[in-house]
Every structure is written in C-alpha cells, then in structure tokens.
Amino acid sequence: MSAGFYVIAILIVGSAVAAMSLRNLVHCALSLAVTFAGLALAYLQLQAQFVGFAQVLVYVGAVAILIVFAILLTRGGDSEKEAILSPGWVWGLGIAALVFVVAGGAVVSSKLLPTVQRATPAATVKQIGDQLMTQYILPLEVIGLLLTAALIGAVIIAMRETEGGQ
C-alpha cells in the first residue's frame, strides 16, 4: 500500500460520499464522474492500463454523460429543498458498519483465501484482445447481441407513434 493508493482511495470515497449527499443533482452526477475517474486511476496504479482507459472511456465519457442527460431531461437539475441526509441515516450507517465488520472478519479469517501472493501476470492489451477473440468469443458475441437488442428496444420505446393510435 503506497501513499498513492491512499490518495486515490480518499478521492474515490470522498467523491462517492459527495455524490450521495450533495443537494444539487447535477453536482451529484459530477462527483460521480470524479468517482469513476478515481477508479480508473486505481486501475492504472495496479498496472491495468487497458481496464483503466476503458473505465474512463465508458464511465466518464458515456455513463456520466448519460446520467447528466437523464437529469436534465426529467427534472431540469432543480435543487432539493431539504437535506438528503436525515437523522434516520445514522442508524443505517451504524448497521452497515456492523455488517461490514462481520463480513470482513469472516472473509479475512476464511481458509479459502490464498495466503501466498502469486505474481501478477503482465497482461498486455494484445493478450486481452487475443483472448477476447479466441477463448471468450462466445460471451463477447452474446453481450453484443444483448446490447443491440436493448438498443433497438430503446429506439422502439422512444419512437413517435404516427400511424394508428396516437
């Protein structure tokens, strides 16, 4: 655990908390984008170049923009009048912390975890591509088909009905 990891961890957790607790919805979306970028930094720090860049491209470039669009098209980015963090949340936080401690203790003390650190394989982008195109070609194709179906479905839902009904 280097100093860099702690800086990135604080950035991720801080911006995630901000994304949940800020009053303005657009501010929340922007802090969520910071969280995504922080995760990408964490991947890069673990020498996973491909995953890190793909994280930025997909989450910061597409998902964050999508969220922003959704906010603007539905609520116009209005500010919330009352605070989102209510006193009842303190109980929730306490219970969540308790669950985390119990689950974490169980994971750490379990014998299933490999105790010996294996050398991390240096996966280049080329290897990832080769694997995706040979061994994992079927899952890749299925995901592609699924996404295409979702896309067509979204277009059909959004399409204006001119003939017949309305």
Added chain:
Amino acid sequence: MDLAWVNLKHWLVGLAPAAAQPWFASLITVAALIGAFASLFAVTTLLERKGLGRMQNRYGPNRVGPFGLLQPIADGVKSLTKEDIVPRSADAVVHFLAPMVLVVPVFLALAVLPVGRNMAAVDLDAGVLFFFAVGAATELAVFMAGWSSRNKYSMLGAMRALAQMISYELPLILSAVTVIMAVGSLSTTEIVRAQSGYWGILPQWHVLTPWGFAGFILFMIAAAAESNRSPFDLPEGESEIIAGYYIEYSGFKFALFFLGEYIGMFAISGLGITLFLGGWTAPLSFLTWIPSWIWFFGKLLALICVFIWVRGTLPRLRMDQLMNFAWKFMLPLALINIVITGLWRFMPPGLMRWAVCAVLVVGPYVLLGQGLFRGNKFGPRTYRFADS
C-alpha cells in the same frame, strides 16, 4: 539533426543531479510539448484570421507589427487584462472548474503523439485507447460550462455539443479501428513504425490503401465534428445561440476555452497523421534526410490549413442534417470499412486485392449517397413562420 531535440534533452538532463534526473526529464518533455503546441496555437490563430480574411476578400489583421504578425501577442495581452465576469446566478465552483477540465485532458492527449523519431512523450502500450479515453473527458467539461452558466443559450449550446460529440465519436473510433486491425497494435509508435517502409519511392502509408483512404476521410470529417470546427460548429453557432456553451466566459477563461479547442484540433489531427499519414516519416523515399519532426509539424500545418479552408468554404449544417449524416452515412461506411480492412489483410497482395477493395469502398459510398438523397426534394426555401 534528426535527433537534435532528443540529444538536447539528454544533454539538459545530464546537467541535473542524478537523483532528480527522471523528474527533470519528464519536466523537460512536458514543458517542450506545451511550449511547442502553445506557440503553434498562436501561429494558427493568426493564420486562420489572415486566411479567412483573404477568402472573404479582406486583409485580416494587419495593424500590430509587420503584416500583423504580432497579433497573437496583442490578443494574449488583451485576454489577460480583461475583467473576469461570473454571472450572479452562475454555479461558481463548476463555472470556475469547467475551462480547466477542458484544457487539461486536451494537453494530456498530446502525450502519446510521436512528433518525431523517438519523440513520443510516453510510449504507452494502449496509446490510441488513452487518446480516446482522455478525449471523452472534454465532453463533461462542455456540459459543466453550459450548465453552470445558467443561461439558456449556453445550455442549448452544451446540449448540441454533447449530442454532436457522442454521435461523431462512433465513426471516429470505428475508422481508427481499421488501422489498429491492420497493424495489430494500439501503440502509436508501433503504428508509425508499421508505415515507415517504402514501395519504390512511395511511402507505405495507410492512406495509400483503399480502406486507409476511406478511413482517413471519415476520420478527418469526424475529427472536424469532434473539435466543433466549421461546418460542424453548431454548438457555437454565433448567429443562432451567440457562442454556445462559453457565452458567459470572459477574459482568460474564454482564452482557455479557445486554447482547448485549438489544441484539441491539433491533437486529433496529430492522431490522424499518426494513424494514416505515416506520422513523422517522409512522403518520398529520397526526402528522408529532412528531420522527422519537421515532417510531423509540416503535415500538421497542412491539415490545419485544410481545416481553415473548409471553414472558409462550407456553410454550417442544420441539426437534423448533422445527425442524419453521422448515423445514416458515416456510421455504415465506417462499419463497412472495417470489413474491407479484414479482407485486405487476408487477400494475397496484387492488383486483384486493390480492385476488390476499391470497388467495396466506392460502391457503398455511391449507393448510400444516392439512397439518402432520393427522398429529398430540393427546391426554393419556404418559411413557416416568417412568411410575409
């Protein structure tokens, strides 16, 4: 001469104490990159104003210095000394952050461009992916600027910009995928190395193959749209929404937006040069004695001149034309181009391969173009509301 800058850097790094050398080396690289591209920005603003002026039958700036050559300095001083105005209802923090969020990723993108032999600032294994990932962050900056200004024109400009950038990102990336397929690497230096050979005196650039030519044209059109250049400058649209998302910015923040837009254009043209025009390699085999960095920046200036020329020639598109062009014309052609690249890769070299691939490039282009134009009836313009 070819390695003059690299040797200069090594000499400068040698002057520093041994412990600080890695830091010093990266500092020099970053400073040189920012310096070179910022001065290119100054040259381009002058070139654009002069060039556009000549195309519109006027002189352009000619008051400051001989032939108006010192105009960029005057512009810089002016934007630094202007008052920085923030609207009262603006979201101050986001309004302040937006120009920086735009400029920083744009400069980051320059890092992977090989601007000469051994002159890429960082040689990443996934260089092209890095470039596109960093470019995606600018969309968020445009939204931040448009939303935080609390101005309906800036909001409209931001929405237009987002819709346009997302639509044209697809053909941009898909046309770059062809090169990645042909070379088999995402590293920019590797892509340039794959194009450094010669057929006789002609270079082995990707643009000189059927799929590469089609890919290059698609890439540059999408690049113009991504960098909001005319004829795709709807997000700015001076005559409709005044200046789009940076309408409420003044002084140096406005200059930052301007800088970010131009550096973004340089970066994406630089990627186009790297992918299709052979990067820093010479265009003819007997011209290799000219230093590699001169070739890179020469090609970059040539592409910038094409951008200026296009801006002076074509009128702005309408929103529906923009979207139809991206989704119904560019996207299918980019997808077909990927298939052609695969075919090119697996067919034996020879005239047959050229003929088949050229027909496959030209055929869909003609058919799609005719098919899209068939439904349109061109006639005198009619007005729905402004009719007298």
